[in-house]
Amino acid sequence: xxxxxxxxxxxxxxxxxxLPGDIFxxxxxxxxxxxxxxxxxxxxxxxxRQNLLDAMANRGGAKKFLDLITRSLxxxxxxxxxxxxxxxxxxxxxxxxxxxxxxxxxxxxxxLMTRRDIADYLGLTLETVSRTFAILRDKKMLxxxxxxxxxxxxxxxxxxxxxxx
Amino acid sequence: xxxxxxxxxxxxxxxxxxLPGDIFxxxxxxxxxxxxxxxxxxxxxxxxRQNLLDAMANRGGAKKFLDLITRSLxxxxxxxxxxxxxxxxxxxxxxxxxxxxxxxxxxxxxxLMTRRDIADYLGLTLETVSRTFAILRDKKMLxxxxxxxxxxxxxxxxxxxxxxx
DNA sequence: CGCTGTTTTGATTTAATTCAAGCATAGTGG
DNA sequence: CCACTATGCTTGAATTAAATCAAAACAGCG
Numbered sequence: 184x185x186x187x188x189x190x191x192x193x194x195x196x197x198x199x200x201x202l203p204g205d206i207f208x209x210x211x212x213x214x215x216x217x218x219x220x221x222x223x224x225x226x227x228x229x230x231x232r233q234n235l236l237d238a239m240a241n242r243g244g245a246k247k248f249l250d251l252i253t254r255s256l257x258x259x260x261x262x263x264x265x266x267x268x269x270x271x272x273x274x275x276x277x278x279x280x281x282x283x284x285x286x287x288x289x290x291x292x293x294x295l296m297t298r299r300d301i302a303d304y305l306g307l308t309l310e311t312v313s314r315t316f317a318i319l320r321d322k323k324m325l326x327x328x329x330x331x332x333x334x335x336x337x338x339x340x341x342x343x344x345x346x347x348x
Numbered sequence: 349x350x351x352x353x354x355x356x357x358x359x360x361x362x363x364x365x366x367l368p369g370d371i372f373x374x375x376x377x378x379x380x381x382x383x384x385x386x387x388x389x390x391x392x393x394x395x396x397r398q399n400l401l402d403a404m405a406n407r408g409g410a411k412k413f414l415d416l417i418t419r420s421l422x423x424x425x426x427x428x429x430x431x432x433x434x435x436x437x438x439x440x441x442x443x444x445x446x447x448x449x450x451x452x453x454x455x456x457x458x459x460l461m462t463r464r465d466i467a468d469y470l471g472l473t474l475e476t477v478s479r480t481f482a483i484l485r486d487k488k489m490l491x492x493x494x495x496x497x498x499x500x501x502x503x504x505x506x507x508x509x510x511x512x513x
Numbered sequence: 514c515g516c517t518g519t520t521t522t523g524a525t526t527t528a529a530t531t532c533a534a535g536c537a538t539a540g541t542g543g
Numbered sequence: 544c545c546a547c548t549a550t551g552c553t554t555g556a557a558t559t560a561a562a563t564c565a566a567a568a569c570a571g572c573g
Contacts, residue, residue, distance in 0.1 A: 188429045190513050196429040211418035216425055236410055245404045252417050253376035259424035260381055264353045264361040266431035267471030271561070298520065306432030308562055313521055330570065332520065348355050436529070463552065473530055478553055495538065497552060 184227075185300060186219045197304040199258060200296060202285055206251055209235075223295045266306045269348070274305040275315040276346035279325060283337055291328070292335040319343070349392075350465060351384045362469040364423060365461060367450055371416055374400075388460045431471045434513070439470040440480040441511035444490060448502055456493070457500040484508070 186207060187197040198217060201207050208219060210232075221227075238244035265277055278301060282292050294301075298309040305312065316332075319325050324343055326336040337343060351372060352362040363382060366372050373384060375397075386392075403409035430442055443466060447457050459466075463474040470477065481497075484490050489508055491501040502508060 188425065190429070190433060192513075194433040196432045198425055198428060209418070209421070211414050216422055236414070239404055239410045239414075241405075245401055245410075249376055249401070249404075252421070253374070256374070256417070256420060256424065257381055259421065259428065260353065260363055263363060263424060263427055263431055264355070266428055267361045267468075268355060268359040297518090303432075309520080310522085310563080311561060314561095317521080348357075462550090474551090475531080475553080476529060479529095482553075497537095 184219055184221050184225055185296065185304075186217050187303065188217050195303045196306070197300060199262075200282075200300075200304065207255070209252060209255065222300070271305075271307055271311050271315050272318060273346055273348055274307060275301075275312060275319065276324075276343045277348075278305060279319075279335055279337060280340070280343050280347045282335075283340065288340075290336065292337070293329075294333040294335060349384055349386050349390055350461065350469075351382050352468065353382050360468045361471070362465060364427075365465075365469065372420070374417060374420065387465070436470075436472055436476050436480050437483060438511055438513055439472060440466075440477060440484065441489075441508045442513075443470060444484075444500055444502060445505075445508050445512045447500075448505065453505075455501065457502070458494075459498040459500060 184201040184207075185197050186199055186201065187195050189195050199207070200222075201219075210216060235248070239248050265274055269277065279292065282294070283289075286292060296304075298312045301307075302309040302312045307315075316325075316327050316335075320327050322342075324337075324339040324346075326334075326338060328334040328336060349366040349372075350362050351364055351366065352360050354360050364372070365387075366384075375381060400413070404413050430439055434442065444457065447459070448454075451457060461469075463477045466472075467474040467477045472480075481490075481492050481500075485492050487507075489502075489504040489511075491499075491503060493499040493501060
């Protein structure tokens with residue numbers, strides 16, 4: 184799934200992509216803070232706020248809950264650094280490294296999102312994302328494969344991680 | 349105070365500025381996620397993690413705590429949108445509007461941070477921040493005053509808010 | 514098959530950065 | 544009280560990274 188915010192004129196910032204097992208969408212106030220969309224066949228389990236507060240009432244629940252939100256905050260904080268201070272190459276390298284880690288280092292990363300989604304996640308245009316994949320491909324750091332170029336094979340995880348900085 | 353993250357080569361992203369009364373720095377794991385620095389005479393009250401977990405155990409505490417972290421997350425999420433998708437003018441307008449709101453619409457906003465701090469908060473260079481203040485000044489949307497140009501007077505709150513989008 | 518949406522690639526433009534002065538302010542010490 | 548220095552802000556000129564504009568190729572689909 185993708186969660187994102189929109190500007191009135193249609194510019195979009197994707198906060199994060201959610202993989203199976205992820206928890207997201209913690210809200211408190213009366214209004215939703217962002218939109219969530221499935222980009223593949225998805226099963227979602229909903230949790231009521233009341234149950235959340237109940238779960239927090241016992242020590243084990245509080246700890247788990249603290250872990251969850253710390254993870255969200257941590258991701259947001261490092262993503263701010265990326266959006267504000269990284270170059271296009273660094274952003275794309277960071278993106279593939281993030282996916283690689285979250286999928287636990289598969290041989291092939293199958294991207295379910297489009298180039299535009301990736302661009303809107305990284306604060307770039309889809310053309311720049313495409314060109315940057317080409318740059319990393321030409322540097323032999325990754326392969327771009329499959330009929331729709333959505334299969335990514337990491338050839339140089341160390342080099343990519345260095346770029347991601 | 350300012351809280352920020354650094355890249356190895358010195359590039360800096362300021363997560364947020366903290367005003368009197370703000371709570372910040374919620375951490376969970378063994379390592380700190382960012383650096384905090386005072387940019388003015390500051391008194392800081394520390395809270396132990398244990399006390400936090402205790403406070404969460406009762407319903408009132410849990411609610412307050414949920415409010416706190418929701419506020420942090422919300423700020424981070426909207427800041428991601430700003431960093432990834434706003435222009436320089438929109439960023440600076442959003443910055444002065446944020447300060448105006450948080451200081452509860454004073455006649456004069458006295459900035460305690462430098463132009464570089466603002467730049468590192470908005471994902472710009474200090475020169476661009478300076479130029480952008482000049483643009484908004486020339487548009488009669490704000491005044492830049494004081495011996496060191498750190499006093500900002502908002503002349504057109506509505507217009508600035510529209511720019512901030 | 515034609516239609517639609519996606520990706521790539523090329524040419525051009527532009528917003529913001531970088532490089533470079535020049536000033537103003539505040540602090541320091543003689 | 545006055546150089547002297549350090550720091551921060553502004554402004555101008557040149558550069559550049561990424562955006563925009565444009566076109567072609569391709570896959571998937573009804």
